[in-house]
Amino acid sequence: MTDFIPQTISALIQILIFLLIPFIWWLVTARRTEPFFRWLGWKRPRVTHPGRLALVIIGTLVVAGAVGVLFISAAADVSPSPLTGLGFADLGAAIVYAVAQTAFAEESLFRGFLLKRIAARFGFWTGNVVQAVLFGLVHMVPFLLLGMSPLLSLGTGVYSAALGLVMGWINERKAGGSIVPSWILHAVANLISAGVTLFVLG
Numbered sequence: 734m735t736d737f738i739p740q741t742i743s744a745l746i747q748i749l750i751f752l753l754i755p756f757i758w759w760l761v762t763a764r765r766t767e768p769f770f771r772w773l774g775w776k777r778p779r780v781t782h783p784g785r786l787a788l789v790i791i792g793t794l795v796v797a798g799a800v801g802v803l804f805i806s807a808a809a810d811v812s813p814s815p816l817t818g819l820g821f822a823d824l825g826a827a828i829v830y831a832v833a834q835t836a837f838a839e840e841s842l843f844r845g846f847l848l849k850r851i852a853a854r855f856g857f858w859t860g861n862v863v864q865a866v867l868f869g870l871v872h873m874v875p876f877l878l879l880g881m882s883p884l885l886s887l888g889t890g891v892y893s894a895a896l897g898l899v900m901g902w903i904n905e906r907k908a909g910g911s912i913v914p915s916w917i918l919h920a921v922a923n924l925i926s927a928g929v930t931l932f933v934l935g
Contacts, residue, residue, distance in 0.1 A: 740826035744834035751838040755846040773845035779909025786907050790918050793903075797896055797918075798925045804889050827931055831923030840900075840916045843868045848901050849910070861901040869894025896922075 759769050770776075780786050843864045852860030873890025877883065900915035908914045 737825040737829065740829045740834075744829050744838075747834050748838045748841075751842045755842065758846070758850070773841050774849065774904065774910055774912035775841075775845070776911050776913070778911035778913050780907065782907075786903070786914065789903060789907065790914060793896070793899055793918060794921055794925075797892075797922045800892055801922060801926050802929050804885070804892065823931065827927040828924070831927050832920045835923055836916050836920035839868070839871075840912050840919055843897060844901050844904055844912045844915050848905070852905070857905055861898060861905070864901060865894045865897035868897035 755773060756769060759772050763772050778786075847864040847867065848860045850860070851863050869890040869892075872893035873886050876886040876889055881889075900918060903918070904910060904912050904915050
């Protein structure tokens with residue numbers, strides 16, 4: 734990942750892949766009732782206590798950032814990132830990866846599509862737990878396949894699932910169903926991780 738243009742193309746491809754099933758689902762079930770992105774939760778948050786929400790997001794970021802840095806450092810020995818030690822040379826590509834390829838795509842699929850569709854049928858907590866577990870598995874399995882220790886891989890999965898659970902709760906219980914708060918939280922956490930990889934490791 735050493736070039737802005739290839740990274741942007743990669744991000745667009747991942748976004749299209751992650752949005753394909755939600756788009757087909759919306760086309761069949763909801764296209765006459767609500768625009769696609771609003772159906773996913775891309776709308777202005779409805780917040781009754783902005784100060785409390787800000788504190789929750791900041792607190793989550795502090796904890797997630799600290800734990801995430803530990804996992805990045807541990808994973809660097811097993812699967813070094815192409816970004817490692819590149820500094821400003823790859824900052825643009827890192828931002829595209831953090832904000833669009835991962836945060837936008839994953840929030841649209843997990844908190845936007847899966848959580849809302851499952852919750853509509855089985856209730857909020859069932860939907861939130863299912864999407865969080867799947868989110869954790871998506872982050873755990875690749876590390877196992879790359880040869881990371883099972884314990885560290887499990888830790889990565891549990892960490893990701895816990896973060897997914899909190900982000901789902903923030904969206905649905907504190908932001909009126911908007912996935913903008915979790916996208917911001919996710920993007921900032923990714924940017925912190927990218928910053929550590931670019932400027933600290935290596």
